Every structure is written in structure tokens, then in C-alpha cells.
Amino acid sequence: MSNPSLGTALITGASSGIGEVYADRLAKRGYDLILVARNVDRLSALATRLTTETGRKIETISAELGNAADRNKVEARLRDDAAITLFVNNAGIYAGGPLAEANLDDIETMLDVNVTALTRLASAASANFVKQGRGTLVNVASVLALLDTPQTASYGATKAYVLSFTHSLDLELSPLGIQVQAVLPGYTRTPMIGNGAGIPPELVMEVDDLVDAALAGLDRKELVTIPSQHNEGDYARLIEARTSLLTGLVGNRPAPRYAA
Structure with missing residues (x-):
């Protein structure tokens, strides 16, 4: 017999990698699931397995x-389904290489998914959670949000957007009783990076470990969870340094060094 439901978790990008493991872990925690992805066969197989193992109600x-x-269909569900208590905004795609040589159609598609869809879905979920007076929103970003690296300019920028977006969204939603979290994976053994092919193994985290750490961070009420960062004070110091800049970011006169 399954445990009482914790509500429904909707997970995007649920057919493989990080999203698939979130589905496994959340079903075992007691959530019913709505799994969203492109691959119908993989979604169906996952739903069948998790229903058998956990007894949870699972929709694809x-x-x-x-x-x-397609996006509007998911938005409507997030906005209108009062049973949804957790949204894992995980879907993302990668388009890299030197920007001067990039396929701009691929870049535009990446922006549509990593930025536009992520924002619209977060907005729909937020509207639902505000109306219900509860809810949890998890945005999956990347450590590239904090790194400047060649050949990943556009992808890294999408993830920097997700991180900044989450920080500001927390200011809006946490006073209303809604929990917000950004998860910043490093190299993770998923299909997006060819399951780690060509990357030194000491730099690649197993996806199960990544998601378990992310959920532990959620339980700890962390706003930003970086599973591979062992010194938890490092990110706090970064935020402190950024905060110290605030008094000089606005003013009615240029700094003296810019005087003609």
C-alpha cells in the first residue's frame, strides 16, 4: 500500500537524466506525478515502472x-491544477560551440526552452501556488551560471538567467509561504553530455547522487544548491561580495574616474 500523497509534482524533462531520477525519488517520497517530456515511449515506460513500484498516480x-x-498545454495545467504542490522546472537543451560559427536556429531553440519556457512555466506555477498559499518551485540551472567558458556563451547565459531569476523570484514568493530553489549541477552523467564520455571521471557526478543532493538541499531550505561544492561558505561569500556593491550601483553622478 502506498503512503498518503504529498500532492502532485509536475516534472519537465522527465524522460531521462535528472528529470527521470527526480520522478523516481519524488514518487518514493509520496508524490503523485505529472511527467512532461518529448519521448512518449520513455515516459510511458517510466510511468509504468513507478506505478508498479510505488502505487502512486502518474500521468504523462x-x-x-x-x-x-505544447508549452501552453503545460502552462494551463500548472496554473489550474490545485493538486500540484511541487514543480521541478528541469527541461533544458544545450547548443554550444563558438558563437561566430553557431547555428542560430539551434541557439534560438535553446533560448525558447531554457529561458522562455522556463519563465512561462514558473509564472504559471507561481500563480497557482500564490492562490493556494503553498507550493515549491525548483529551477534547474547549472554551475555554468557562475563560470565564463569559451564555446558555451549562450548556454551559460541561459543558466545565469535561471539563477538570477530564482534569486528574485524567491524575494516575491517566500514571504507568501512558497519555497524556491535553484539547483546548479556540474558535469553529470546524463545524455546531454554523452554520459560523461571524454570527461575525466573524477569530474562527473552520477545523476542519482546529484538529485539526492538536490533534494537534501531542498529539505535544508537552501535557495541555491550546488551539489559538487564542498565548502558551503563559498557561495555565501559570493553573495556577500555582490551585496557590498549595492551602495555604488546607482547614483546621480558618474564615478570620478569617468570624468572628462
Whole structure:
């Protein structure tokens, strides 16, 4: 017999990698699930396995989040389904290489999924959670949000957006009783990076470990969880340094060094 439901968790990018493990862990924690991804066969197989193992109610939605009609379908569910108590905003795609040589259609598609869809879905979930007076929103970013690296300019920028977006969204939602978290994976053994092929193994985290750490961070009420960062004070010091800049960011006169 399954445990009483903790509500419904909707997970995007749920058919493989990080999203698939979130589905496994959350079903075992007691959530019913709505799994969203493009791959219908993988979604169905995952739903069947988790229903058998956990007894949870699991629904699948086939959607390409770069497609407006598909995205709108998921938005509507997030906005209107009062049973949804947790949203894992995980879907993302990668397009890299030197920007001067980039396929701009691929870049645009990445922006549609990593930024536009992520924002619209977070907005829909937030509206639902505010109305219900409760809820949890998890945005999956990347450590590239904090790193400047060649050949990942556009992808890293999308993840920097997710991190900044989450910080500001927390200021809006946490006073209303809604928990917000950004998760920043490093190299993780998922299909997005060819399951770690060509990367030194000491730099690649197993996806199970990544998600377990992310959920531990959620339980600890962390706003930002960086599973591979052993010194938890490092990010706090970064935020302190950024905060110290605030008094000089606005003013009615340029700094003396810019005088003509």
C-alpha cells in the first residue's frame, strides 16, 4: 500500500537524466506525478515502472516546450491544477560551440526552452501556488551560471538567467509561504553530455547522487544548491561580495574616474 500523497509534482524533462531520477525519488517520497517530456515511449515506460513500484498516480504529457501550443498545454495545467504542490522546472537543451560559427536556429531553440519556457512555466506555477498559499518551485540551472567558458556563451547565459531569476523570484514568493530553489549541477552523467564520455571521471557526478543532493538541499531550505561544492561558505561569500556593491550601483553622478 502506498503512503498518503504529498500532492502532485509536475516534472519537465522527465524522460531521462535528472528529470527521470527526480520522478523516481519524488514518487518514493509520496508524490503523485505529472511527467512532461518529448519521448512518449520513455515516459510511458517510466510511468509504468513507478506505478508498479510505488502505487502512486502518474500521468504523462508529451510536449515539446519550444513549441507554443505544447508549452501552453503545460502552462494551463500548472496554473489550474490545485493538486500540484511541487514543480521541478528541469527541461533544458544545450547548443554550444563558438558563437561566430553557431547555428542560430539551434541557439534560438535553446533560448525558447531554457529561458522562455522556463519563465512561462514558473509564472504559471507561481500563480497557482500564490492562490493556494503553498507550493515549491525548483529551477534547474547549472554551475555554468557562475563560470565564463569559451564555446558555451549562450548556454551559460541561459543558466545565469535561471539563477538570477530564482534569486528574485524567491524575494516575491517566500514571504507568501512558497519555497524556491535553484539547483546548479556540474558535469553529470546524463545524455546531454554523452554520459560523461571524454570527461575525466573524477569530474562527473552520477545523476542519482546529484538529485539526492538536490533534494537534501531542498529539505535544508537552501535557495541555491550546488551539489559538487564542498565548502558551503563559498557561495555565501559570493553573495556577500555582490551585496557590498549595492551602495555604488546607482547614483546621480558618474564615478570620478569617468570624468572628462
